[in-house]
Amino acid sequence: MPLAKNPILPGFNPDPSIVRVGSDYYIATSTFEWYPGVQIHHSKDLANWTLVKRPLDRTALLDLRGVSDSAGVWAPCLTHDGARFWLVYTITKAQNGAFVDCHNYITNAASIEGPWTDPVYANSSGFDPSVFHDEDGRKWFVNMLWDHRSRPNLFAGISLQEFDPSLGRLVGPRKNIYQGTKLGCIEGPHLYRRNGWYYILVAEGGTGWHHACTMARSRNLWGPYETHPQQHILTAKDTTFTALQKVGHGDIVDTPDGKTYLVHLTGRPVGHDRRCVLGRETAIQEAYWKDDWLYVKDGPLPSLHVKLPGIQNQVRYWAEKHYTFDGELDPDFQWLRTPLPERIFQAGKAGKLTLVGRESIGSRFEQALVARRQSHLSYDAETSIDFQPEDERQYAGLTAYYGGANFFYLTVTANAEGQRELLLMTREKPTVRNWLDEPMVDPVPIPSSGKVRLALEVRGGTSLQFFYALCDGTIEELVKIGPVYDASVLSDEAVNDRGASAFTGAFVGVACSDLNGLAREAAFDYFVYRPIKDSSDRYDI
Structure with a gap:
């Protein structure tokens, strides 16, 4: 396969969530205070991406008047249950304090183009939520827990609760299923099921220089979850030499031929002050499974170049x-x-x-x-x-x-x-x-x-x-x-x-x-x- 160059979504495109439906790939990214909310890009080959939809485009779905800078729409999760697309997103009213007032919503649609349903309110207990569709058809709401009492450790773990789409609300018990590693700042959870295992992929270390993707697994949905032997399957926290920094907040996708890729947030510092003027971007890494654990190829450091099914269109990028x-x-x-x-x-x-x-x-x-x-x-x-x-x-x-x-x-x-x-x-x-x-x-x-x-x-x-x-x-x-x-x-x-x-x-x-x-x-x-x-x-x- 040809070599492509990261990032695959250059410029402000953070917190990627990826899903494949047939031969089509979609990535949803955060938009914060910018309107309409959530960017969804489409690709056939993982290398070339086109913006196809910003679904949060009406008052019922999103109204950001009054939110502070860098508040608004945080970390969407885009999934598909075999019939419909599901989009989970946070509206954060303010930040930089003990109280973030992050309200989590769920909407769905038969196609990416919509129409997207009026949102269902889930909770406000933390941000970066996702929905996991289990093999038995049940849906589970997963989000980090914010503890305003516990500065500096405000990130209390990952919460799991069932979501009933017929009732339009969360039901049943709620449990803190995973607290992460000593790196802290656990957020951005995604759940997967493979070969009888449940896997949880989270971001840790904050979204700056110590960012990381951490994985854990369990035979039981409710845990306990065992942390990956490497702990962090992708991170640049221990080096300043790699071109891609701030790597974390990832999601995985399988290709039709069985390969696995991990998309993740990254930043590219420039200048004496090492500022990422293009914002937090989306990159991709090739991964593989070994002993029922996921590893990033040549990881845990990120690669600037990666083998992808497609060849990037340089003419379009520089046009x-x-x-x-x-x-x-x-x-x-x-x-x-x-x-x-x-x-x-x-x-x-x-x-x-x-x-x-x-x-x-x-x-x-x-x-x-x-x-x-x-x-x-x-x-x-x-x-x-x-x-x-x-x-x-x-x-x-x-x-x-x-x-x-x-x-x-x-x-x-x-x-x-x-x-x-x-x-x-x-x-x-x-x-x-x-x-x-x-x-x-x-x-x-x-x-x-x-x-x-x-x-x-x-x-x-x-x-x-x-x-x-x-x-x-x-x-x-x-x-x-x-x-x-x-x-x-x-x-x-x-x-x-x-x-x-x-x-x-x-x-x-x-x-x-x-x-x-x-x-x-x-x-x-x-x-x-x-x-x-x-x-x-x-x-x-």
């Missing part, structure tokens, strides 16, 4: 994406939190993407921000904007965005006298009170009307430069505006360095705010995302 807005929004794009996108944007209005100015770019409720994932270490982005602000409380433009406390934003706005200008608003060096960076770059006066081209370039995941041009012909070529910024602050690690927790990834897109409450609109003609293949990309997929 420039030129987005136009003649109809529906391209599926590459998402927005933040709200299940009411018609209030924040319209795609196809006069062939443009029209954003409706709402709350600030740092809002947790209703902000007009539409963006796509950064999936390359080096890239260019460009758009053209038509926006007529009346003062400094109306602003719209191009943003490289991680969260409300980590972003770079080149805006078309106006001063208090109504003079239109370009203004950079950045959070490169976030403060405790979340002020914008000061001193701010001096604004650039621009004509009172006319379109403006806005662009940026990111190189190596560590440097970011903005550009602009005027479409009236006075400044035709793109010129630099502002300094070179540290693009690596758009990362989990940059937030973690401030003592908080973060789990998403960098996006690039457009935004619009109107704090005067007038819903002033900004129109964007196009959006270009251009991957750059250069020497700074040590991974070079």
Whole structure:
């Protein structure tokens, strides 16, 4: 079989859950505060993946207004019981504290495209749930237990309880069946049955540098579970030399010819500060069974290269994406939190993407921000904007965005006298009170009307430069505006360095705010995302 290169889902695609139905493979990944919820990719060969559905796409299934950054949809589990797909997911309201308020739901559908049923509430006792379909047809709900009393050991073990789909609720006894190893932070459980054994695969060590996949087995569903002889069947916690770091949170799948593969979360650090600017990604490893235990080939370290049935399409990966807005929004794009996108944007209005100015770019409720994932270490982005602000409380433009406390934003706005200008608003060096960076770059006066081209370039995941041009012909070529910024602050690690927790990834897109409450609109003609293949990309997929 040909060699493929990890990750197979580059950019922010964490916490993979994989299932095969016939000759079709599907991977579901977390989306956190981004809407619609849960990314589902499809493949025929495990090497080439296409986004086919974000199923949590209506208010009944998901409403994220008010959730904090890096809360929202955590760790979905996608399974199939022979007749229907089942999706289990967590909605976390907040994090970075003793109480995470993680509510677990179950929905199902006859096909990936849906319709997906209104969700059934399961519990709020922990996150990262899954559903296991046993051979006798019974369904079991599996999730980690969160103990708010036990800092720093808040992860109390793995809970098992039966789920009755006819009643739409959990029934019968609940038991803590596995507490993991000394590594701690047990989460992300999946149950399997094979050769008379029940296997549990969990994540341990937290989702950072000490992450790991740990396996245990039992002859009885309720345990006791014996930990794998290796304990951690996949981890990079003991080395900094492997290209793939943070490996953990895995799930396994069998191919039609009997091979077994493990998909898992990973990160690729760059720069002096070892920041994973592409977020937590999805990789895959070849595995095998020996003495009724699963082993990762050449493990427990992860491999950058792996044998897969298919050959990765490099042309597609490096292709420039030129987005136009003649109809529906391209599926590459998402927005933040709200299940009411018609209030924040319209795609196809006069062939443009029209954003409706709402709350600030740092809002947790209703902000007009539409963006796509950064999936390359080096890239260019460009758009053209038509926006007529009346003062400094109306602003719209191009943003490289991680969260409300980590972003770079080149805006078309106006001063208090109504003079239109370009203004950079950045959070490169976030403060405790979340002020914008000061001193701010001096604004650039621009004509009172006319379109403006806005662009940026990111190189190596560590440097970011903005550009602009005027479409009236006075400044035709793109010129630099502002300094070179540290693009690596758009990362989990940059937030973690401030003592908080973060789990998403960098996006690039457009935004619009109107704090005067007038819903002033900004129109964007196009959006270009251009991957750059250069020497700074040590991974070079």
